[in-house]
Amino acid sequence: MAFFPKPAVGSWTENWPELGTAPVDYTDSIDPEQWKLEQQAIFRKLWLHVGRVERLPKTGSYFTREMPSVGPGTSIIINKDKDGTIRAFYNLCRHRGNKLVWNDYPGEETSGSCRQFTCKYHAWRYDLKGDLTFIQQEQEFFDVDKADYPLKSVRCEVWEGFIFVNFDDDAEPLEDYLGEFGQGLKGYPFHEMTEVYSYRSEIKANWKLFIDAFVEFYHAPILHMKQATKEEAEKLAKVGFEALHYDIKDQHSMISSWGGMSPPKDLNMVKPIERILHSGLFGPWDRPDIKGILPDELPPAVNPARQPTWGQDSFEFFPNFTLLLWVPGWYLTYNYWPTGVDTHIFEANLYFVPPKNTRQRLSQELAAVTFKEYALQDANTLEATQTQIGTRAVTEFPLCDQEILLRHLHHTAHKYVDKYKLEKAAAEAAKTNGNVKDGAHV
Numbered sequence: 001m002a003f004f005p006k007p008a009v010g011s012w013t014e015n016w017p018e019l020g021t022a023p024v025d026y027t028d029s030i031d032p033e034q035w036k037l038e039q040q041a042i043f044r045k046l047w048l049h050v051g052r053v054e055r056l057p058k059t060g061s062y063f064t065r066e067m068p069s070v071g072p073g074t075s076i077i078i079n080k081d082k083d084g085t086i087r088a089f090y091n092l093c094r095h096r097g098n099k100l101v102w103n104d105y106p107g108e109e110t111s112g113s114c115r116q117f118t119c120k121y122h123a124w125r126y127d128l129k130g131d132l133t134f135i136q137q138e139q140e141f142f143d144v145d146k147a148d149y150p151l152k153s154v155r156c157e158v159w160e161g162f163i164f165v166n167f168d169d170d171a172e173p174l175e176d177y178l179g180e181f182g183q184g185l186k187g188y189p190f191h192e193m194t195e196v197y198s199y200r201s202e203i204k205a206n207w208k209l210f211i212d213a214f215v216e217f218y219h220a221p222i223l224h225m226k227q228a229t230k231e232e233a234e235k236l237a238k239v240g241f242e243a244l245h246y247d248i249k250d251q252h253s254m255i256s257s258w259g260g261m262s263p264p265k266d267l268n269m270v271k272p273i274e275r276i277l278h279s280g281l282f283g284p285w286d287r288p289d290i291k292g293i294l295p296d297e298l299p300p301a302v303n304p305a306r307q308p309t310w311g312q313d314s315f316e317f318f319p320n321f322t323l324l325l326w327v328p329g330w331y332l333t334y335n336y337w338p339t340g341v342d343t344h345i346f347e348a349n350l351y352f353v354p355p356k357n358t359r360q361r362l363s364q365e366l367a368a369v370t371f372k373e374y375a376l377q378d379a380n381t382l383e384a385t386q387t388q389i390g391t392r393a394v395t396e397f398p399l400c401d402q403e404i405l406l407r408h409l410h411h412t413a414h415k416y417v418d419k420y421k422l423e424k425a426a427a428e429a430a431k432t433n434g435n436v437k438d439g440a441h442v
């Protein structure tokens with residue numbers, strides 16, 4: 001493997017001087033107060049990816065999402081109404097607050113389709129637009145007008161088939177928020193890749209630590225050594241690995257990388273099962289027969305350095321959505337849902353073009369199980385890291401040039417928290433001033 005050129009001037013990190021080059025303070029990943037602030041400043045204010053439109057195939061389709069990152073107990077319903085509009089609501093009945101949609105266990109997510117939502121408690125009913133349509137024994141209530149009790153809505157917008165919600169009614173529109181990367185990815189054939197493999201796991205580490213593990217390849221030849229054949233692994237560990245390109249656009253970032261194992265230049269680079277099934281760590285390597293995945297068809301944000309050895313791009317949409325596109329025409333998403341300062345739920349979905357025969361199916365399954373193996377290698381390390389940074393014996397850590405996006409991630413999280421603190425202080429000062437003025441009137 002060759003080393004790849006750095007930008008014309010200096011290192012990657014020096015291209016973003018605001019990030020500095022000093023060791024980074026990881027207290028943000030162990031301090032419970034910081035997590036509470038992140039919840040308010042980030043998870044209650046920014047756009048959060050909750051699923052694909054393919055989960056809502058027809059009028060009345062719905063699914064629920066538990067959103068502990070936004071607040072304890074927060075649950076939402078996402079559905080498709082008669083006009084095809086996708087909406088989101090708090091999963092909460094306006095009568096006496098029962099959770100509206102759930103199956104056997106109220107804490108578990110569910111999905112299905114219906115013409116209206118009926119509460120399990122006293123049978124109040126809501127239509128697909130969230131309007132209250134029926135009150136059991138309505139005449140027994142006092143001046144109640146059904147129009148005053150719709151389901152409480154949550155902002156919901158769709159970009160390229162990815163459904164996002166936002167708990168801040170004043171947030172900017174989703175497309176503005178996703179910025180240049182969002183614009184530059186438009187047109188990729190996500191809608192063709194509807195065969196999904198899903199993983200979900202509770203990780204005993206701060207949410208940012210898992211993103212850290214996915215935005216640098218410095219660790220790959222070491223931590224994931226067993227993923228390649230012995231000879232290839234030894235070669236990689238000796239030479240090291242560098243990504244092809246990094247970019248940062250405001251709060252979002254991306255890393256572009258080599259794809260030489262999909263297909264491998266030399267079949268000896270990969271294990272026997274991979275040779276047979278044409279698949280492995282980099283996914284199935286036979287391209288599906290669809291438009292939009294050949295090098296000259298890709299949208300402009302993909303493989304930005306136009307590297308001929310390009311294999312994979314990983315876009316980090318702040319705060320917690322990773323989108324990875326792979327050269328042979330498949331993609332992966334990750335979501336990281338914090339449940340506390342040192343715990344989060346990790347969700348990964350692999351999306352392929354539906355297989356046409358058994359061989360394609362098996363090659364997708366091999367990609368999915370290989371992915372699980374290396375994600376477990378990462379996750380174990382995170383839990384080991386969290387326990388140690390939690391001791392505070394050391395709080396600052398040096399990051400190398402390949403770890404530029406980690407710097408950016410922690411810097412960005414701090415930026416939102418600091419902005420929130422300033423706004424809160426200003427609002428409180430205004431309130432105090434108002435009270436003083438009001439007091440003067442009395």
Ligand code: FES
Binds near residue numbers: 095097098123
């Ligand atoms: S709480 Fe839903 S109908 Fe009473």
Ligand SMILES: [Fe+2]
Binds near residue numbers: 219220223374378
């Ligand atoms: Fe990894």
